[in-house]
Amino acid sequence: MKLITRDTDYALRALCFIAKKNGKIVAVPELVRELKIPRPFLRKILQSLHKHGVLSAYKGAGGGFKLAKPAKRIFLFDLLAIYQQDWHLNECLFKKMLCPNVRKCALKKKIDKIERFVKKELSLISIASLIG
Amino acid sequence: MKLITRDTDYALRALCFIAKKNGKIVAVPELVRELKIPRPFLRKILQSLHKHGVLSAYKGAGGGFKLAKPAKRIFLFDLLAIYQQDWHLNECLFKKMLCPNVRKCALKKKIDKIERFVKKELSLISIASLIG
DNA sequence: GATAAAGGATACCACAATAGTATCATTTAT
DNA sequence: ATAAATGATACTATTGTGGTATCCTTTATC
Ligand code: FES
Ligand code: FES
Numbered sequence: 602m603k604l605i606t607r608d609t610d611y612a613l614r615a616l617c618f619i620a621k622k623n624g625k626i627v628a629v630p631e632l633v634r635e636l637k638i639p640r641p642f643l644r645k646i647l648q649s650l651h652k653h654g655v656l657s658a659y660k661g662a663g664g665g666f667k668l669a670k671p672a673k674r675i676f677l678f679d680l681l682a683i684y685q686q687d688w689h690l691n692e693c694l695f696k697k698m699l700c701p702n703v704r705k706c707a708l709k710k711k712i713d714k715i716e717r718f719v720k721k722e723l724s725l726i727s728i729a730s731l732i733g
Numbered sequence: 734m735k736l737i738t739r740d741t742d743y744a745l746r747a748l749c750f751i752a753k754k755n756g757k758i759v760a761v762p763e764l765v766r767e768l769k770i771p772r773p774f775l776r777k778i779l780q781s782l783h784k785h786g787v788l789s790a791y792k793g794a795g796g797g798f799k800l801a802k803p804a805k806r807i808f809l810f811d812l813l814a815i816y817q818q819d820w821h822l823n824e825c826l827f828k829k830m831l832c833p834n835v836r837k838c839a840l841k842k843k844i845d846k847i848e849r850f851v852k853k854e855l856s857l858i859s860i861a862s863l864i865g
Numbered sequence: 866g867a868t869a870a871a872g873g874a875t876a877c878c879a880c881a882a883t884a885g886t887a888t889c890a891t892t893t894a895t
Numbered sequence: 896a897t898a899a900a901t902g903a904t905a906c907t908a909t910t911g912t913g914g915t916a917t918c919c920t921t922t923a924t925c
Contacts, residue, residue: 602734604822604844607913613840628871642914648873661922662870690736708745708863712736715854722847731840739884760900774885780902793893794899871922878915886907893900 608684611638612646613677616655616728620672628665653683672729681723690716740816743770744778745809748787748860752804760797785815804861813855822848 605613614636619627629647633640647666650656657669668675681688690712737745746768751759761779765772779798783790789801800807813820822844 602736602817602820602822603912604734604847606734606911630871639914641916644872645914651872658872659922660872660920662868663923664871664921666872685734688734690734707865708858711854711858715736715851718850719847722843726840726843733839735883738882762900771885773887776901777885783901790901791893792891792899792901794897795894796892796900798901866925868925869923871920873920874918876915876917879913881910881912883910884908887905889903889905891900891902893898895897895899 604681606684608646609677609680611636611643612650612680612684613728613731614638615643615647616650616668616672616675616680617732619656619666619668620675620728620732622667624667626659626663626665626667631665649683653679655679655683668728672732673727675728676724677726678720678724690719736813738816739774740778741809741812743768743775744782744812744816745860745863746770747775747779748782748800748804748807748812749864751788751798752800752807752860752864754799756799758791758795758797758799763797781815785811787811787815800860804864805859807860808856809858810852810856822851 615632615638618632618635629640629644632638632643632647636643647656647658651658651666651669654669655675656666658664658666747764747770750764750767761772761776764770764775764779768775779788779790782788783798783801786801787807788798790796790798
């Protein structure tokens, strides 16, 4: 099981790099050079970051990307939400077949508790805190 | 991202069912009938549970499976270990490229903390606690 | 205005992991 | 002997992840 997939990983790297540029616009060629990420894949990733309001995009010659909001307000949780779309640990595991008691499945409650913790922690990890 | 895969899910169901039988030997046909799990898949799963010391197996006519240890001492964590072999949330994420400071990667530290919590919680969920 | 350098959109491909099947061999109660 | 069970193992199908390729639109600059 991977918590952080390739998309998320690359997105993180790119965002950290861009964040360090303090608002300067960064284009894909530079990112590819510095981060050694396959170009078409990186482009796809950046496009989705743009679509989800994490990056601002500037088209045309001299264009590129910069952060759409302060690095302090971009969280690992946001990236998970983008790339592992609506991930959750707690599907209905037994399809109600073996649920110990119908109203409160002990297992579901426990998994939910774990999930809440994980989500809380992920929503505390900001880009800013990684390049600090 | 799935915490609990199909294997683990089915294993859980089967173990709960078997546990409820209080030591009586249960054979695959009964499990298939009751749990509606594809037979060959279930057999594979039970075999691996046997191989890992979770179930005792009895061959021949009238054979089947029973728990190899008390339901209190079989944990969700064990199943994860069997089916998501040596899973971990924290690979070296940046391959040292963007590590904020070489000695202590802030991200790795945070992910490790999450992982420890998850593992601890999973090692508290026993079969007994699910059928209680 | 032509051109080149950027991103936007979208369809496609490759590989690995997950989920599930099939077959034959071995054991054992009757 | 036979039938009912598991053991072992190889195979197949489906899905998700990781990655490419192509064509279109926008814009700075000459
Ligand atoms: S059976 Fe649906 S969550 Fe327990
Ligand atoms: S770069 Fe390896 S864990 Fe931070």
